[in-house]
Amino acid sequence: MDKTFDPRHLDIKAFAQAGAGLQGETPLADWPRLLQEQFAESAGAAVRWRLDGRMVPVTGGAAQVAMGLQAEVDLVQQCQRCLSAVVQKVEAERDFLFVADEATAEALDEDSEADVLVLSRDFDALSLVEDELILALPLVPRHDTCPQSLPEVAEDESFARASERPHPFAALAALKNGR
Ligand SMILES: [Zn+2]
Secondary structure (H helix, E strand, O other), rough: HHHHOOOEEOOOOHHOOOOOEEEEEEEEHHHHHHHHHHHHHOOEEEEEEEEEEEEOOOOOOEEEEEEEEEEEEEEEOHHHOOOOOHHHHHHEEEEEEOOOOOOHHHHHHHHOOOOOOOOOOOOOOHHHHHHHHHHHOOOOOOOOOOOOOHHHHHHHHHHHHHOOOOOOHHHHOOOOOHH
């Protein structure tokens, strides 16, 4: 059944009505925008993704067209602390509702937990996967622990000392209690 649906040209409503699923592991080379975020080549890097179509029953109304999206990739980025390569696991998981037109989408988007998009018979779901992974990229890619010691450590230490200083209100409270 899955073979009848092409994730690059998806008939969303038919996909949801069939309760169909699609999944794959697509080489990073096929995702131009993600590729731009890559700091260094990594052999065999691929995006693992999954799409699930379903109809969501609505009390007193027509069922809504919905799709769940999950994706993950191990992306080599540049650590913003030591400037060497760091492998970041980027994961995305989101639910979408599809409606007839832009006006309905805007109205629904405000009070819906899912993201609302306009229905299409020729929907590029892999481009949506790419959007979601880009949104999920770390703002500041970095190692949990950088591989070598760094000049920035001095700065980190002074920051740590500053944050150890008692909060002014805490000091005030201690003063009052001491009375
Ligand atoms: Zn680092």
